[in-house]
Amino acid sequence: MQPAVRRALVAERGTTAVTTREIARAAARLGAHILFVPSCTDERQGFLRVRYCSHARAIENQIYVVQAHTVGSLPMVPAVSLNYGQAAILTPSDFAFSRDGILAEGNPNQEMMVIGELNLKTIVESRESGTVLPLSDSQRSDLIAAEAEVMTL
Numbered sequence: 001m002q003p004a005v006r007r008a009l010v011a012e013r014g015t016t017a018v019t020t021r022e023i024a025r026a027a028a029r030l031g032a033h034i035l036f037v038p039s040c041t042d043e044r045q046g047f048l049r050v051r052y053c054s055h056a057r058a059i060e061n062q063i064y065v066v067q068a069h070t071v072g073s074l075p076m077v078p079a080v081s082l083n084y085g086q087a088a089i090l091t092p093s094d095f096a097f098s099r100d101g102i103l104a105e106g107n108p109n110q111e112m113m114v115i116g117e118l119n120l121k122t123i124v125e126s127r128e129s130g131t132v133l134p135l136s137d138s139q140r141s142d143l144i145a146a147e148a149e150v151m152t153l
Helices: 021-029 044-061 120-129 134-138 141-147
Strands: 008-010 034-039 064-069 088-090 102-105
Touching: 021 044, 021 134, 034 044, 044 064, 044 088, 044 134
Parallel strands: 008 034, 034 064
Antiparallel strands: 064 088, 088 102
16 A cells, blocks of 8 residues: 655635635645645634635545744734634545544644644545545536526525
8 A cells, every 4th residue: 555645735815725616625635635724813813814714625525724824923023913723624524534523723823833743644545435425526516517497586
């Protein structure tokens, strides 16, 4: 058996890779197994938007999502006067992974490091024979859309 190919996407634009689903989907289709998401959010609402999108991308693309948020303040940098975040490693939602889709997470709004073991072989296996196959199913979305009937109510 060949070892799993190790590929990752580092989101150069931070949260764009998770809030815009097409970027993460393209990376997963190219073989990425991990999505790294650095983030700088001012308040809890912004943090939760990034967090919920990260969970969605982990499920949709059967990919690990590693979140690294800025927390606290840097008084000498006006754009980073106050930040809210929580480091986390998120997983797809399937039996082979963490029950709640969270492999590891830090405490909210506290500077800390989270550590977790990422099994890339499990990602490959879940994409081939998981309970659900959203990544491979998405390749058929054009066929499904062509057969769908849209009705005006």
